[in-house]
Amino acid sequence: MPELRFGVHSGQQYASFSEALELWRLAEELGYDWCSLFDHLRPPMGGPDGPCFEGPTLLSALAARTERVRCALLVSGVSWRHPALLASAAATIDHVSGGRAEIGIGTGSADLATSQYGLPHPPGRTRVELLEETAAVLRGLWDGGPFSFRGKHFQLQDAYLRPAPVQRRLPLVFGGAGPELLRVAARHADVWNSLVAPPDAYRARCATLDRHCAEAGRDPGEIRRSMTFRALLVEHEDELPARLAGLRRSFPPDSPVWPEYLVFGTPEQCVAALQPYLALGVTDFLFGARPPVDRVSLTLFAERVVPELRRLTEGTPDAQDRARLGGPHPGRPRGRVVPAVL
Numbered sequence: 001m002p003e004l005r006f007g008v009h010s011g012q013q014y015a016s017f018s019e020a021l022e023l024w025r026l027a028e029e030l031g032y033d034w035c036s037l038f039d040h041l042r043p044p045m046g047g048p049d050g051p052c053f054e055g056p057t058l059l060s061a062l063a064a065r066t067e068r069v070r071c072a073l074l075v076s077g078v079s080w081r082h083p084a085l086l087a088s089a090a091a092t093i094d095h096v097s098g099g100r101a102e103i104g105i106g107t108g109s110a111d112l113a114t115s116q117y118g119l120p121h122p123p124g125r126t127r128v129e130l131l132e133e134t135a136a137v138l139r140g141l142w143d144g145g146p147f148s149f150r151g152k153h154f155q156l157q158d159a160y161l162r163p164a165p166v167q168r169r170l171p172l173v174f175g176g177a178g179p180e181l182l183r184v185a186a187r188h189a190d191v192w193n194s195l196v197a198p199p200d201a202y203r204a205r206c207a208t209l210d211r212h213c214a215e216a217g218r219d220p221g222e223i224r225r226s227m228t229f230r231a232l233l234v235e236h237e238d239e240l241p242a243r244l245a246g247l248r249r250s251f252p253p254d255s256p257v258w259p260e261y262l263v264f265g266t267p268e269q270c271v272a273a274l275q276p277y278l279a280l281g282v283t284d285f286l287f288g289a290r291p292p293v294d295r296v297s298l299t300l301f302a303e304r305v306v307p308e309l310r311r312l313t314e315g316t317p318d319a320q321d322r323a324r325l326g327g328p329h330p331g332r333p334r335g336r337v338v339p340a341v342l
Helices: 016-029 055-064 083-097 114-115 126-140 179-190 199-217 237-250 267-279 294-315 317-325
Strands: 003-009 036-037 070-076 101-106 148-149 154-158 172-175 192-194 224-233 261-265 282-286
Touching: 003 016, 003 070, 003 294, 016 036, 016 055, 036 055, 036 101, 055 070, 055 083, 055 294, 070 083, 070 148, 070 172, 083 101, 083 126, 101 126, 126 148, 126 154, 126 172, 126 179, 172 179, 179 192, 192 199, 192 267, 192 282, 199 267, 224 237, 224 267, 224 294, 237 261, 261 267, 267 294, 282 294
Parallel strands: 003 036, 003 282, 036 070, 070 101, 101 172, 172 192, 192 224, 224 261, 224 282
Antiparallel strands: 148 154
């Protein structure tokens, strides 16, 4: 199977810039491969007046202050950000980071920001059309132009995006699990991400993606499979009651965060819980770490879970090929670029 990647999906709500930067630097020190932010005007959870930094702006600042981790936006809803603006922001972040950017798009879901700010949220069918056209426009502009496009929702004429991204193919991430999104992802995605689901439900998602890939004449192995989850990890099981009590003080019983938790337990139990997804082809495991950040779990995952999951994939043909040839990221830099320092 392809080389595994392990990441931290960090939310930018209820945190200062210094706290966001501290988390990303911690992730880099712990050996994580990827860090990502969401793209919302308000916190996805909590009250309508909570603090929340703008996604691409913060992503650029964090990219300038890290050295190795992939820097991703996970994900931007296609109904309220024109693809030319997103393409330009992505190319800029790719230069700031020295070729480490990955950009995610999705159909988006209605939240309070839709009504608060009057952002458009068209019907699902229209958002799928926007997703397809956004992917085409992003690819076309990232190629450097001139690019013309005549779609139902977007029209471009001899458009240029200069400078082009550092990466020859800036990785495009699709976030979501709906059948229509998977149909579009099968044609355009480099990475497909979704929230954790029970193994049988996740297997069904994979089967849908595979079927759409076959219809599109594409090898499903070309698309990395990424899963975002949370875990509360403890060194010893007798520590769990106190840690769980603290977590319950952070989130009410009806919080939508609870289904994102895959395991409450030891690193060994986390490895066992993740193995079915490894067997289903997941290549990118993203640890959800929105504030309040659980540094203990982040550290235990990096030091105890990641090495074991990597060991489980050693000896596969892909792993042997990487040992001989080296394992590139999905996007290949055009050349060595020194990241900017702001």
